[in-house]
Amino acid sequence: MTDNANMISSSSEVILHFDLKLKDGSAVDSTRVNKKPAKLVMGDGSLSKNFEACLLGLSKGDRKSFEIAANDAFGMPNPDNIYHLDRSKFSAEQEISEGMIMGFSQPDGSELPGIIRAIAGQSVTVDFNHPLAGQDVIFDVEIVDVR
The missing domain is CATH 2.40.10.330 (Thrombin, subunit H)
Incomplete structure (x- = not known):
C-alpha cells in the first residue's frame, strides 16, 4: 500500500532522475549524466502541464516511462x-x-x-522555435523523493 504523503500531488516538491529521449532512442537530456537528480516544485512552471500530469500519483521509488506526443511536449514548430x-x-x-x-x-x-x-x-x-518542437519524446523518470 502506497503512503499518500509520498505521492506526488499538484503542490509537491519532487526530486527525480529523468532521461528525455527522442522516439529513435537518441538522448536529449538526462540527470544521470552528472549523477545529480533534478528538483522541482509541481506547478512552478519549470515543467509543462503535460509533463507534470505524467508525474501526478507517482511515489518515492517509482520508475515510469511516458511517451509524449509533440503537441503535448514542446509543441509544433510555428x-x-x-x-x-x-x-x-x-x-x-x-x-x-x-x-x-x-x-x-x-x-x-x-x-x-x-x-x-x-x-x-x-x-x-x-x-526561434524550441529545438524539440515537432518531436515526440520519451520521458523516463525515477522518483527519488517527494516532499
Whole structure:
C-alpha cells in the first residue's frame, strides 16, 4: 500500500532522475549524466502541464516511462518563429554556421536561443522555435523523493 504523503500531488516538491529521449532512442537530456537528480516544485512552471500530469500519483521509488506526443511536449514548430536576418546584425568576427544555437538579446534584457537554419549570402535564417518542437519524446523518470 502506497503512503499518500509520498505521492506526488499538484503542490509537491519532487526530486527525480529523468532521461528525455527522442522516439529513435537518441538522448536529449538526462540527470544521470552528472549523477545529480533534478528538483522541482509541481506547478512552478519549470515543467509543462503535460509533463507534470505524467508525474501526478507517482511515489518515492517509482520508475515510469511516458511517451509524449509533440503537441503535448514542446509543441509544433510555428513558422512565425522563423526570421530572416541580415548578416550585418551579427558582428563581423562572430562565426556562424548552420545548426548552431546562439542567444539573441531581447528588449527586456533576457536571451532567447535561436538555431541558425540557413545562411545564404547576406541572409541568415534563424529559428526561434524550441529545438524539440515537432518531436515526440520519451520521458523516463525515477522518483527519488517527494516532499
